[in-house]
Amino acid sequence: MPIYEYHCEKCDRKFEFLVLGCDKPECPTCKSPDVNRLLSSCSFFSKGGHGETLKAAAGASSCSGCAATSCSSCGH
Numbered sequence: 265m266p267i268y269e270y271h272c273e274k275c276d277r278k279f280e281f282l283v284l285g286c287d288k289p290e291c292p293t294c295k296s297p298d299v300n301r302l303l304s305s306c307s308f309f310s311k312g313g314h315g316e317t318l319k320a321a322a323g324a325s326s327c328s329g330c331a332a333t334s335c336s337s338c339g340h
C-alpha cells in the first residue's frame with residue numbers, strides 16, 4: 265500500500281495518507297480536500313523536466329548510426 269505525503273493548502277500542514285483504492289486524501293486537521301501530493305525521492309524522476317533528461321539519455325545510447333553513447337559525431 266502506497267503511503268504518500270501531502271501538504272494541506274488550507275492550514276499549511278503536512279501529513280501522510282495511505283491511499284486505498286480510489287480514496288481521496290483530505291487533511292486530518294481541517295478535513296479539506298484541497299491538498300497537494302509532495303514528491304518523494306522515488307517518484308521525482310517521473311515528473312517534470314528530469315524525465316525529459318532521462319529520455320534524451322536513453323535515446324543517445326541506442327543510436328543506430330554508431331556504437332558510441334554520444335552521437336555528436338554521426339548526427340543521429
Ligand SMILES: [Zn+2]
Nearest residue numbers: 272275291294
Ligand atoms: Zn488542513
